[in-house]
Amino acid sequence: MGFELEVDNYRALRRIRWKADGVCALVGPNGSGKTTLLSVLSFLQSASLQGFGKALNWHGGAAYFRNRHALANEPTRFALTAGSTRWESEPSTSGIGVVIPVPERLTVEQKVVAEQRAGESSLLVGDESRIADDRGFFLSAAKALPEETQLKMGPLMDVLASSSLYYSFDSFWQLKREGSRENTDTWLNPDGRNAFSMLRNWIAGKREDRSRWEWVRSGLRECFPETFDDLDFIVAGQTVVAQFYAPGEKYPTPMYLAPNGLLMGLLVLCAVASANEQQVICIDEPENGLHPYAIQRLVSIMRERAESHGLTILLATHSPTLLNEFNDQPDHVFIMEPWQETLPVRLDQHQNPEWLRNFALGDLYMNQTIAPQVQPKT
Template identity: 45%
Template sequence: MGFSLEVKNYRALQEVIWSPSGVCAITGPNGVGKTTLLSSIEFLRHFLERGIHGAVEFSGGTASIKNQHADAEANIRLTLRQSQCYWMVHAWLRSPLIAIGERVRIGEEVVAGQYPDESAAFVQERELTVSGDSVFSHAMSLLPAKQREELKGLHGLASNFRLYQNLQFWSLRTAGSPASTDLYLHSDGRNAFSLLRNWKAGRKEHEERWLFVRDGLRECFPELFEDLEFLVAGQTVTVQFFVRGLRQPIDVYSAPHGLLVALLHLCAIASAPDGGAVAIDEPENGLHPYAIRTLMDLARARAAAKNVTVLLATHSPVVLNTFNTEPERVYIMEPGHAMLPIALTEHSNPEWLSHFSLGDLYSDQAFGAQRRPPK
């Protein structure tokens, strides 16, 4: 199913219109907004969970959230759409206040919203007062059941979206995961071992997530990984790995880095609910090309089976080569274009692209080039 995202004047992004689905790669030079593109959806999640002030704080504060090239009076706009449901958020930075305009639509009908410069909001005919909160979160408890059901997918997409970057591998090695009842991977990955334990011991719908991760590790590392088991001490969960050729398991502190990388990426993908979306920043780091290609195969199979959108910000020719037969799923962030991101098949002739490996073209700077400034 996928989704559509429109962004205007948010951080490094001046204007975005984007409709990804399945497994997609986002590439381009450093500093053009690849990670910002993915974090714009996380901004909306934080708005739902923590209100506008928490979302702005997540984005670096009022000094960082607005694009520096935007007009002084211009607002920040984000629109998320899935099927016929829309969620539109407009923000005006009027220090020390932030004014919010918000609309929730099903088709052409506005079912909830709030007005900028006012604390008043509405859910259908019902008026209510909000103070920096998202009216969308209120609407999911106040609307009639039929409309809540129609909005469930869009709300779930926003509220469950995670961007995985800056994963805390050292913390996992030295301190394990705090015991919890979590059923999704946190953005920093520190709850991975507790999460896997919960999946393995949980209902069938969660057990299949555990099997996806365990069997995925076997496929990524066929000559290395056999299995893992959980160790619990007080409020801490850790693991040890059974490795081919060794009589005794090895503890997580001694485990190969790539094994932990793949474990967290597989947990991230498995955490996304049916119809949801997940983003991983530079998934190639620490992985052998074989493991990268296998991880991509696993991501595509799960995306197709669970209707999940997997977004990958990458500089890896190996990752890009896995898109040789579907270049329309590669998106470029490249300076000099009014609208970003650009589908590779709009940037370059698809017939011409079919004669090359995409990773080679990227390495040769045929697209997504890091340009030198003129002397």
């Protein structure tokens, strides 16, 4: 399905114009804003559910919200488009939080269907004035729109409902040592801590959820053919721990003794399998701990899943091996170079595609030809 994202003057992001679909790689030097860019979708998801005030509290607070290089007359602005629907907003901050109300606008098929204007407590839905509820503009407006218009908003709602940033799986070591807390989750949390409980629920749950587990197990067998064959679980009190079987082995190995790469591969596959049709998944540095073979197989598996389920999978990476998997798809590689006026730059627009065919993209990244850590001298 894909999406189009515009961001002006938000944290490290000066000017973003990004259109992405399928499996995409995002590369750039440290500090260029890759993780911040991936986090924008999660920030907008929070804003769509609870308004910008609460979203800001959940995503870093008011400090440094506005890009430090923005001119006085330049607003912080967001615009997200999917299908025929576009949501625009211009939040600003005081010393402690967002200035309410935030100017926002919903456009469907190039027609403004709802709008919140600065300084006005009510919002306009068509020609009618309405009071926003505690959830903020987006859901208040969507609820008030005709059913036909709501249906047209489906692609944008899917992007917002599903946008998840998996950032180095913060609870990796805790998960490995202690397992997951028993719960009814069927979706992987951003920190990955609920993975074992979620997998157990997939196996015991609905048919569509069991197929997610079967896809993860098949992917692990493909990525780690000498190490992994199957997985089962042990419940102790309120804790779920996992153990895996190697091919041909009668007895399992506790997951806390598993190779780090196996657990990382499991988490990456679980993140992708959690997504429903037409949704967006963002993963920061999925290559951590993985052998080049496993990285190559993971990208291939993710592409198949993205194509069959209409997913958009965004991978921020520093891995030459992962980049080489895009040698034939430079239009799916995006570069963050802070000295460029607009980011990210699509690789086939950054370099001549005919010239790119002569090289491995990982080599170009390693030798500083694309997205170097230090700005080239002119």
